[in-house]
Amino acid sequence: MHTPISRRTVLRASGVALSLPLLDVMNPVFGFERAEQPKRMVLICNALGLYPPSLFPKTPGNDYESTEYLELLKEHRSDFTLFSGLSHPDQNGKEPHDTEMTFLTAAINPGLGGFKNTVSVDQVAAMHLGHTTRFPSITLGSNTRESQSYNSNGVMLPADNRPSRVFAKLFLAGSPEEQRRQRQRLADGRSILDAVGDQTKTLNQRVSGGDRKQLDEYFAAIRTAEKELAESEAWLDRPKPEVKVEVPKDIVESSELLGRIRALMNLIPLMLQTDSTRVISLMIQADHGVPNIPGVQGEHHPLSHHGQDPSKIAQLKIIESGILAEFSDLLTQLGQRSEHGERLLDETAVLFGSNLGNANAHDPTNLPIILAGGGYKHGRYVAHDKKRNTPLCDLFVTLLQRMGVEADSFATSNGALAIT
Structure with missing residues (x-):
């Protein structure tokens, strides 16, 4: 019979405190069964959308044909579901890109007179979990401190945009x-x-x-x-957890779009493995200038307003393919099995999407939404009505319920979205 020990047990020596990994004997049932793994949520928004013809298949279902963008995720096909026909209602705002403020809140008419944002879905989950982990949530941004996370008073929570600072906060004593x-x-x-x-x-x-x-x-x-x-x-x-990786270096040039995304995404598995947080949001922001990517001569934002110009579309697809490749690498890291056969991805719901369905027209309907992991049944393309969209908040309710939040509604939802 094994005597249980606390998962917070550390090995101590003069000036040293070494955290132990999660061991079978740390489970209260005498180590014969592993403790239930915590549920986690990662929300990623690419603020300039994805070129729809390169993303969405022509037919929905399990046997959907692959597309140019989905080919970049083909090794994860059984681990994600692609949705179309989801959006937040009443998103006509003061400025065309004001929907960046409401991707995680669904507050209506962003930026218009009298507008006040509401709590974001990640912060609802974070408030439910409280200080179960060192950080109830982590908010990341690819370039600036702007974020899509808002507290219960509708105040934006500034994003961390420097990987070295995030790493220090997480792992340096x-x-x-x-x-x-x-x-x-x-x-x-x-x-x-x-x-x-x-x-x-x-x-x-x-x-x-x-x-x-x-x-x-x-x-x-x-x-x-x-x-x-x-x-x-x-x-x-x-003691903060010890990780055997080098402190990441900050990339000064904002034009290194993919490198900046990669540096932040590489921290996400570390955050989850060490149970430093269970709620993470990342905003891939619009303003990076001309991305330093071979074959791209224009700025990302203007290219998203391509006006059907083939040259601009070609450059835009190079950028978006690079972003999706970084997302694929994140899924690969989360999908690696531990010595006990577990995967972080199975207990982590990862949503990748955008506040714009068609950036060329600033259209906030028919959003590109990919949901990976979380223990759901995947491998499908689910197409909702393109003219009468289903509220994206229905999916948010489902994610909140999975996190243990007793919620039948969130913002503009009509209920939970059945995805199993």
Whole structure:
């Protein structure tokens, strides 16, 4: 009989703390069965879409014929489902690319007067999981700090766009002085919250009943923040996982589009393997100038508005093929089996899509959506009505339910999308 040990057990020596990998004996059932693997979610958006004629087959089903773009993913055919006819309703905004703000939220009429964004689907999952992991979520951007992740107040969460900084946050312990400063910040936050809470009684004596209700809600939010701060501090005492890879180097030139995407995508398996987070979003942004890719002379954004010019379309397809090749490499990494025969991909739902179905016309309908992994039955092309699209949020509901969120709806959904 084996005595169970904590999965947080570390080997310690002078100045060294070495994390152990997940072992059978760490399972509470005496090591005879492996513990259930956590569910994970990765959401990737290519903000300038994908050229539809090169992506979508002519007929749906399991026996769909391959296309120019799907050939790049052919080794993963049994691990993904391609969808068409999905979109968010009422996406006519102030500017043609304002739908970048709403890909993960589905808030209507982005950018128009009075518009306020809503919570994104990744943050709903992150709030459900809380500090189960060191980071409830990680938000990445290929060039700038702009992201598609929004908190419950509709405020954008800035993206990490430097792989070296992401790596340091995930895996480098930091100096004792840095840890002391972080503890002090957390302590200051709690003392401020406590000070505000001490004034509740006095304030309640001076305000109306309606104001007291509002104050009660406010202080309830403060107490939630206190709990989150305490949970964050608890992670300071736990050694960060060790990984046998070199610290990634930042690519300074924004024109190195594929290299920047690759550097960020290479971090995703590490995040999941070490259970540093279970919710990741990545925005492949529109502004990279002229990509440094052989055969491409124009900027990505103008090329997406090709006006049916064959030369521009040819260059656009070179760029998009490169992006899909990087996505294929990510699926390859996630699909590698461990010594126990498990694959990260089987427990990780990976959505790759765009806020634009036809970038040439700024059309936010009939979005290109690929869902890989997650334990779903794949190997199909599912075509929904191109004229009366199914809400993409139906798929979001399905993904949230898989993450353990008790949700029957999200934003503009009509319910969950059956994909098994």
